[in-house]
Amino acid sequence: MQHFSVELKQRSHPVFVGSGLLDTIGDLAQAAGLSGRTAVVTDSNVGPLYLDRLLRALAPLDRHPLAIQVAAGEHSKSLDTLARIYDQLIEARFDRRSIIVALGGGVVGDLAGFAAATFLRGVALIQMPTSLLAQVDSALGGKTGINHPLGKNLIGAFYQPRLVAADITLLQSLPEREFREGLAEAVKYAAIMDGAMFAQLEQEAGVILRREPAALEALVAKCLRHKAAVVERDEQEHGLRALLNFGHTVGHALEAATDYSGLLHGEAVAIGMVAEARLAQALVGLEPHQTTRLQSWLKAAGLPTEIPATWRNDRFFSALSLDKKREHDQTRLVLLRKIGQASVVSVPSHELIDYLNAL
Numbered sequence: 260m261q262h263f264s265v266e267l268k269q270r271s272h273p274v275f276v277g278s279g280l281l282d283t284i285g286d287l288a289q290a291a292g293l294s295g296r297t298a299v300v301t302d303s304n305v306g307p308l309y310l311d312r313l314l315r316a317l318a319p320l321d322r323h324p325l326a327i328q329v330a331a332g333e334h335s336k337s338l339d340t341l342a343r344i345y346d347q348l349i350e351a352r353f354d355r356r357s358i359i360v361a362l363g364g365g366v367v368g369d370l371a372g373f374a375a376a377t378f379l380r381g382v383a384l385i386q387m388p389t390s391l392l393a394q395v396d397s398a399l400g401g402k403t404g405i406n407h408p409l410g411k412n413l414i415g416a417f418y419q420p421r422l423v424a425a426d427i428t429l430l431q432s433l434p435e436r437e438f439r440e441g442l443a444e445a446v447k448y449a450a451i452m453d454g455a456m457f458a459q460l461e462q463e464a465g466v467i468l469r470r471e472p473a474a475l476e477a478l479v480a481k482c483l484r485h486k487a488a489v490v491e492r493d494e495q496e497h498g499l500r501a502l503l504n505f506g507h508t509v510g511h512a513l514e515a516a517t518d519y520s521g522l523l524h525g526e527a528v529a530i531g532m533v534a535e536a537r538l539a540q541a542l543v544g545l546e547p548h549q550t551t552r553l554q555s556w557l558k559a560a561g562l563p564t565e566i567p568a569t570w571r572n573d574r575f576f577s578a579l580s581l582d583k584k585r586e587h588d589q590t591r592l593v594l595l596r597k598i599g600q601a602s603v604v605s606v607p608s609h610e611l612i613d614y615l616n617a618l
């Protein structure tokens with residue numbers, strides 16, 4: 260097991276990565292100073308697999324924890340589902356010392372996290388991520404929120420958990436496509452900030468794809484340590500944290516252009532990272548073989564890396580110009596300098612679109 264702390268002054272909290280945490284989380288939470296009425300929020304895929312074990316493990320905090328199961332899928336990140344969570348917490352007379360545990364992928368983490376941020380102006384939150392994407396990315400960092408019919412993640416709050424516990428044995432039941440999608444976010448950290456990690460990923464692609472526990476523990480812990488280092492320096496994304504958006508400017512536009520149904524998020528990010536690496540070749544002289552290394556790894560992981568011609572449509576380009584990171588007709592883009600190093604650069608939006616058209 261690996262253990263470290265995210266240092267954020269009074270919001271500092273421990274992170275655990277290892278096997279079997281699902282059964283010991285009650286003790287870990289107690290050691291972190293938590294006890295009180297406890298609710299677990301999970302979804303309809305994860306609940307049947309792991310909820311009973313978690314409820315038993317929570318006995319040190321609460322002998323009769325409340326279980327709240329929502330439908331699996333992005334559409335549960337909604338005001339309706341959030342309202343049903345509040346209803347159940349209020350009916351069960353939860354108070355300010357209560358605890359909410361998010362057991363699931365990024366959808367459950369964002370939804371339950373926002374419920375914890377807002378219920379009674381904030382109750383304790385434990386993140387128990389179960390998808391690879393959530394374990395390497397969304398469970399740490401404090402971004403919580405839900406979607407609005409007019410856009411993703413439009414309603415939310417920065418709210419730090421009191422504890423993050425990534426039990427890598429839970430990844431064994433993750434469907435193959437969702438597992439590979441998480442790898443896109445994992446390799447992102449190596450590409451932008453750790454060249455040695457990238458070289459190691461090149462060596463270990465096989466054991467990672469076979470989901471060997473030691474390899475998964477090392478991978479998840481390394482990603483979370485990198486994310487923690489960024490969040491510690493820029494919790495609310497005023498600057499440095501934007502580096503983590505590598506691949507996401509193009510990726511988000513692809514997701515929007517396909518109505519969030521053609522591609523999984525990580526797949527869109529995989530395509531986006533390669534497109535943005537090519538932009539870096541044109542704009543800051545990234546050597547082409549660095550793009551090739553990144554693309555080869557993503558392909559070997561079974562991820563898409565090219566924008567299908569039919570998607571280079573008006574919706575894609577208008578989504579690009581509506582990107583949240585756009586300011587005064589400039590798009591903030593993460594440009595690779597080499598594998599392991601990147602910087603955030605403002606590019607006039609029309610130039611970005613011209614470059615992408617030319618790729």
Ligand SMILES: NC(=O)c1ccc[n+]([C@@H]2O[C@H](COP(=O)([O-])OP(=O)(O)OC[C@H]3O[C@@H](n4cnc5c(N)ncnc54)[C@H](O)[C@@H]3O)[C@@H](O)[C@H]2O)c1
Pocket residue numbers: 302303304305308331332333336363364365366367369389390391392393396397398399400401402403412429430431432433434437524
């Ligand atoms: N807060 C952040 O910083 C942040 C960062 C990245 C993404 N996100 C959000 O995360 C969401 C995507 O997360 P996701 O990819 O985890 O999606 P998800 O939560 O929908 O999980 C993907 C699928 O895998 C299933 N699943 C999860 N764990 C499983 C397991 N162990 N075994 C079997 N099935 C399992 C889920 O039920 C779901 O069907 C998006 O809403 C995105 O906006 C948030």
Ligand SMILES: [Zn+2]
Pocket residue numbers: 444507524528
């Ligand atoms: Zn992402």
